[in-house]
Amino acid sequence: MAAIMASITSELLFFLPFILLALLTFYTSAVAKCHGLHRWSGRTKKRRPNLPPGAVGWPFIGETFGYLRAHPATSIGQFMDQHICRYGKIYRSSLFGDRTVVSADAGLNRYVLQNEGRLFECSYPRSIGGILGKWSMLVLVGDPHREMRSISLNFLSSVRLRAVLLPEVERHTLLVLRDWLPSSSSAVFSAQHEAKKFTFNLMAKNIMSMDPGEEETERLRLEYITFMKGVVSAPLNFPGTAYWKALKSRATILGVIERKMEERLEKMNKEASSMEEDDLLGWAMKQSNLSKEQILDLLLSLLFAGHETSSMALALAIFFLEGCPKAVEELREEHLEIARRQKLRGECKLSWEDYKEMVFTQCVINETLRLGNVVRFLHRKVIRDVHYNGYDIPSGWKILPVLAAVHLDSSLYEDPSSFNPWRWATRLGWRRTATSCPTAAARGSAPGRSSPSSRWPSSCTTWCSTSGGSSPSRTRRSSTRSSTSPRGCPSGSIGLRRRRKEKGSKAF
Numbered sequence: 001m002a003a004i005m006a007s008i009t010s011e012l013l014f015f016l017p018f019i020l021l022a023l024l025t026f027y028t029s030a031v032a033k034c035h036g037l038h039r040w041s042g043r044t045k046k047r048r049p050n051l052p053p054g055a056v057g058w059p060f061i062g063e064t065f066g067y068l069r070a071h072p073a074t075s076i077g078q079f080m081d082q083h084i085c086r087y088g089k090i091y092r093s094s095l096f097g098d099r100t101v102v103s104a105d106a107g108l109n110r111y112v113l114q115n116e117g118r119l120f121e122c123s124y125p126r127s128i129g130g131i132l133g134k135w136s137m138l139v140l141v142g143d144p145h146r147e148m149r150s151i152s153l154n155f156l157s158s159v160r161l162r163a164v165l166l167p168e169v170e171r172h173t174l175l176v177l178r179d180w181l182p183s184s185s186s187a188v189f190s191a192q193h194e195a196k197k198f199t200f201n202l203m204a205k206n207i208m209s210m211d212p213g214e215e216e217t218e219r220l221r222l223e224y225i226t227f228m229k230g231v232v233s234a235p236l237n238f239p240g241t242a243y244w245k246a247l248k249s250r251a252t253i254l255g256v257i258e259r260k261m262e263e264r265l266e267k268m269n270k271e272a273s274s275m276e277e278d279d280l281l282g283w284a285m286k287q288s289n290l291s292k293e294q295i296l297d298l299l300l301s302l303l304f305a306g307h308e309t310s311s312m313a314l315a316l317a318i319f320f321l322e323g324c325p326k327a328v329e330e331l332r333e334e335h336l337e338i339a340r341r342q343k344l345r346g347e348c349k350l351s352w353e354d355y356k357e358m359v360f361t362q363c364v365i366n367e368t369l370r371l372g373n374v375v376r377f378l379h380r381k382v383i384r385d386v387h388y389n390g391y392d393i394p395s396g397w398k399i400l401p402v403l404a405a406v407h408l409d410s411s412l413y414e415d416p417s418s419f420n421p422w423r424w425a426t427r428l429g430w431r432r433t434a435t436s437c438p439t440a441a442a443r444g445s446a447p448g449r450s451s452p453s454s455r456w457p458s459s460c461t462t463w464c465s466t467s468g469g470s471s472p473s474r475t476r477r478s479s480t481r482s483s484t485s486p487r488g489c490p491s492g493s494i495g496l497r498r499r500r501k502e503k504g505s506k507a508f
């Protein structure tokens with residue numbers, strides 16, 4: 001069944017270019033003329049809809065290429081800047097082949113997310129379904145979506161977070177950090193690579209109890225890298241393309257998960273007890289009436305959703321912190337203090353209370369997510385005519401809430417392009433006064449070539465690793481750092497990668 005579906009999907013995708021060509025012809029001859037106005041005026045005869053201002057761009061492709069053009073991750077890019085300047089924070093465009101409203105407005109974005117299912121629904125490009133599966137949560141809408149979501153959310157209950165996930169995170173963290181000790185192979189490593197390994201291992205463990213370092217896990221990880229390259233590439237399905245390779249990887253990965261499922265079933269039958277592993281696979285098999293195909297897609301999408309995002313956030317945190325020694329110092333104090341109290345209590349494991357006490361750490365996380373914009377924008381479809389702030393947005397249109405534009409809005413965040421974790425502390429009315437660090441952009445202007453000087457903050461080995469290294473003068477060059485953009489922003493390569501990502505997956 002799955003194989004048949006896969007082959008149908010791949011055939012459809014093979015014909016995509018031709019379908020696009022046909023659509024292009026159709027578009028120029030018919031659609032461009034009315035551009036949505038007819039349908040609306042048919043329903044509300046009295047007045048023309050007050051669409052947000054904007055331009056249509058080229059036939060079919062509209063302004064898509066301008067919209068997706070690479071730009072530093074810590075900026076919203078020239079296209080957004082110009083459009084917001086000309087039309088305001090809510091404007092109309094033609095993107096990805098759809099009539100679209102782009103929203104850089106915090107209020108509208110909130111409105112969209114709060115009315116999910118009522119006025120708006122998820123609407124990612126078709127290629128996402130081909131690669132993540134038709135049961136992926138990014139593809140499903142309505143009741144099936146709710147059902148899948150509640151299965152995943154119930155799995156991540158707060159009890160589980162405390163009892164299982166936290167110790168697991170600690171264990172995997174120590175495992176990665178152990179490799180960083182000066183004695184081990186290389187003194188130079190990529191923060192992004194390490195972050196990916198860490199989150200992959202964590203996800204693989206929690207999803208299907210695969211242990212890090214084992215051959216099977218490592219093989220799955222390599223397969224997953226191929227898969228990922230396809231998710232972020234153009235959906236052209238013929239031999240040799242990244243997308244084609246990714247579909248093959250998808251099949252291989254599903255094969256691995258399926259084998260795990262069969263093993264599990266056998267074990268359950270044999271032992272007839274509740275000996276199953278405490279992972280998502282076991283949970284999905286036990287707690288729900290999902291079909292095998294549904295479970296496979298759920299697991300694969302969760303592996304993707306949890307791995308790509310959090311590894312990017314981790315790598316970005318390291319990157320931002322490198323330019324902000326004051327924040328590193330404060331983080332170090334906070335963690336040393338927690339470790340000291342832990343020792344006094346005679347404990348050696350991180351507890352939920354310890355985690356709750358990491359107030360400044362939380363500020364750093366918030367600031368990293370704000371400035372790093374791991375997910376820049378979302379894809380939604382309007383399913384009922386919407387009236388917002390004087391604008392009409394007709395049903396059938398797409399709407400893209402641009403989260404990044406809100407995060408970098410200078411009317412909401414003072415000096416939005418600087419990495420300033422203390423801004424969150426002030427928001428909370430917390431003790432310290434804000435002392436911002438030089439902007440990430442400013443400090444990126446020179447480095448790049450002088451990579452050996454980018455030293456690992458000396459504090460890190462002390463609070464991260466169990467052995468407390470005293471000579472942590474190891475050099476590091478994160479891959480996010482290796483190229484410098486012309487404007488001196490450190491994030492040239494992030495911008496590029498981000499753009500490729502958005503072409504394929506849009507959100508992740």
Ligand code: HEM
Nearest residue numbers: 137138149152302305306307309310313374375378379507
């Ligand atoms: C820094 C880390 C993360 C970021 C920035 C992030 C961001 C997002 C965003 C923006 C969405 C909404 C997509 C949309 O509705 O169009 C989303 C959905 C989702 N994320 Fe994450 N995520 C992160 C980590 C994780 C992790 C660790 C997991 C799983 C363990 C996860 C699982 C999911 C799932 C299942 C959905 C779909 C929810 C639904 O459709 O109802 N995410 N994430």
Ligand SMILES: *[C@@H]1O[C@H](CO)[C@@H](O)[C@H](O)[C@H]1NC(C)=O
Nearest residue numbers: 143144147288289290291294
């Ligand atoms: C699972 O069972 C519930 C209630 O019996 C039903 O509403 C739902 O559609 C079923 N889900 C699937 C995926 O079969």
Ligand SMILES: *[C@@H]1O[C@H](CO)[C@@H](O)[C@H](O)[C@H]1NC(C)=O
Nearest residue numbers: 359362363366424425427428
């Ligand atoms: C981090 O951001 C969330 C969401 O905006 C907020 O609820 C929380 O209070 C923030 N935490 C800190 C420490 O500022």
